[in-house]
Amino acid sequence: MQSLATESAAEQHPGQGRKQSLRQKLAPWLFVLPFFALYVLFLAYPAIRVCYLSFTNSDIAGQGHFIGLDNYVTLFHDGDFWASVVHTGYFVLLTVVPNTLMGFLLALLVVRQKRLRLFVLACFFLPFILPVSVVSDTANWVLDPNFGIVNLLAGTNFAWFQDPALAMPAVAAVTIWWTVGLNMLLFIAGLQNIPQEYYEAAAIDGANRFHRFLNITCPLIWPVASLVLLLQLILQFKIFDQIYLLTLGGPFNSTVVVLLYMYRQGFQQGRGGYAATIALMLVLIIIVVSLIQFRVLRIKRASR
Amino acid sequence: MKGKRFSILGALCTLLTLAMALAWIFPIYWITITSLKTEDQTIVVPPSFFPWPPIFDAFVYVLQTSPFIRWYINTIVVSVTVTFFSILFGLMCGYGLSQLRFPGRNLVYTSILVGFMLPFSALAVPLFMMLNHFKLVNTFPGLILPQIVVPLSVIVFKQFFDDVPRDFRDAALMDGASNWRILFRIYLPLNWNITWAMAIVTFIGTWNNFFWPLIITNSTPMLTIPVGMTQIQLAYGVQFAEICATAVLASIPTAATYILFQKRVTQGVIAVAGIK
Numbered sequence: 023m024q025s026l027a028t029e030s031a032a033e034q035h036p037g038q039g040r041k042q043s044l045r046q047k048l049a050p051w052l053f054v055l056p057f058f059a060l061y062v063l064f065l066a067y068p069a070i071r072v073c074y075l076s077f078t079n080s081d082i083a084g085q086g087h088f089i090g091l092d093n094y095v096t097l098f099h100d101g102d103f104w105a106s107v108v109h110t111g112y113f114v115l116l117t118v119v120p121n122t123l124m125g126f127l128l129a130l131l132v133v134r135q136k137r138l139r140l141f142v143l144a145c146f147f148l149p150f151i152l153p154v155s156v157v158s159d160t161a162n163w164v165l166d167p168n169f170g171i172v173n174l175l176a177g178t179n180f181a182w183f184q185d186p187a188l189a190m191p192a193v194a195a196v197t198i199w200w201t202v203g204l205n206m207l208l209f210i211a212g213l214q215n216i217p218q219e220y221y222e223a224a225a226i227d228g229a230n231r232f233h234r235f236l237n238i239t240c241p242l243i244w245p246v247a248s249l250v251l252l253l254q255l256i257l258q259f260k261i262f263d264q265i266y267l268l269t270l271g272g273p274f275n276s277t278v279v280v281l282l283y284m285y286r287q288g289f290q291q292g293r294g295g296y297a298a299t300i301a302l303m304l305v306l307i308i309i310v311v312s313l314i315q316f317r318v319l320r321i322k323r324a325s326r
Numbered sequence: 327m328k329g330k331r332f333s334i335l336g337a338l339c340t341l342l343t344l345a346m347a348l349a350w351i352f353p354i355y356w357i358t359i360t361s362l363k364t365e366d367q368t369i370v371v372p373p374s375f376f377p378w379p380p381i382f383d384a385f386v387y388v389l390q391t392s393p394f395i396r397w398y399i400n401t402i403v404v405s406v407t408v409t410f411f412s413i414l415f416g417l418m419c420g421y422g423l424s425q426l427r428f429p430g431r432n433l434v435y436t437s438i439l440v441g442f443m444l445p446f447s448a449l450a451v452p453l454f455m456m457l458n459h460f461k462l463v464n465t466f467p468g469l470i471l472p473q474i475v476v477p478l479s480v481i482v483f484k485q486f487f488d489d490v491p492r493d494f495r496d497a498a499l500m501d502g503a504s505n506w507r508i509l510f511r512i513y514l515p516l517n518w519n520i521t522w523a524m525a526i527v528t529f530i531g532t533w534n535n536f537f538w539p540l541i542i543t544n545s546t547p548m549l550t551i552p553v554g555m556t557q558i559q560l561a562y563g564v565q566f567a568e569i570c571a572t573a574v575l576a577s578i579p580t581a582a583t584y585i586l587f588q589k590r591v592t593q594g595v596i597a598v599a600g601i602k
Contacts, residue, residue, distance in 0.1 A: 053422030
């Protein structure tokens, strides 16, 4: 198959065969090169560079020298860093599973609808396509302590983003409101892939709704659920935007997450080398946790 | 009897779904109507849910007193350029990896797969240093170039091209068509829906991108909408109608894109997540 192009070219231009074949060999690179060159420049090179930077005391302009493992030693004893890891973990706990379950629940509700379907689907999905700054403006206004509609309707005056106990759950709730539509769509796609005949056959055999849900829907939706869980896990560990806009790490640094800490160290304190170390630790954490989750989900799947 | 019980259950379910959908969309409705009030009306208790007549003072104020239009143009330039090149290069690279055989092909594909798993935000420090070195901070190339690299679109296009029957390409080659012709006259039209879906999703994603513009711009005239609108807040303090007007203006392009191309957006986000 691969020589087909060369052959047809050689047929048309007898005598130029050898010259053509070198050109033909390199021609495919023209398709790949525009993307791949940018990829090397703006992704592969920075990825290698970030590893090197973690061994330097470089500032944010890139000026500095090799200091061995000093950054890693500092990081290990840096209480603020570990606090940011704990805050990130807390946010992950508050979002990953609830967001997945909520997406599943909404998908179950939406697929039942016929005439209203497009409308309710749009209602649940629309927040997802808004810029994060609009989401934070919306949250700030709806949850305002004095004039926010939520506090007015509930007769309370919670300062959601200023209370250390409420801030992170409030950011998590806003995140779920914003992004659950994506999970819902993935679950809807999964539910539609389940052949209708399974349900009909089970109904003929006398299985009730609950049993059909438990023995057909749940096992067959599991591959989608584990994918959503994995995507959510990777996504939520990278929490930055909502925190930056809603709490800026406050109150009393109770919502400083890893990327915000990296941002502060790198772009506000100018410690480029140290920020690179923090970034690498985040990548490491994401890889380890994803592998663990992958393992756990696969074992569950195999044991069924 | 049994049938009737079931239809009541179904009606309750529909009612619950509808109630939840309205609750979900309510905050968006709320900022929209707040943007149509005067500042005094926004803090009246109890608040009005259907303010009439609508007042456009907040919009006029935002447009007149902030560089909002400049930011709008910036964001359009960045989003359109990023979308065009990331889709064009994604199509080309996906075609090359899917249909052509050349030395280094596996290396290229493997490294793109690895790159897809790297979180962009972890690379912010070296990326900033590099672009700073080339004096690209606060410039369009600085905003645009890193965002064009979307490994996922290459992977998606490659997978879709893998599914195109080989006969199409073989027949075209027999007729003497070049690979460029085959890509743009056969493979692209055959995969028009997914290309369109990917373009829309890329456009929305770029329009909404907050992290990279935050890092690479700090001069007011070069900001994009998502970063710029946070500056308005800082300047005015708490002025709810104006903040809401800003939010509405910022959302119009992506919200309109979604409402116009609902089906394509759905297809795009599902393809991006890895379920065809």
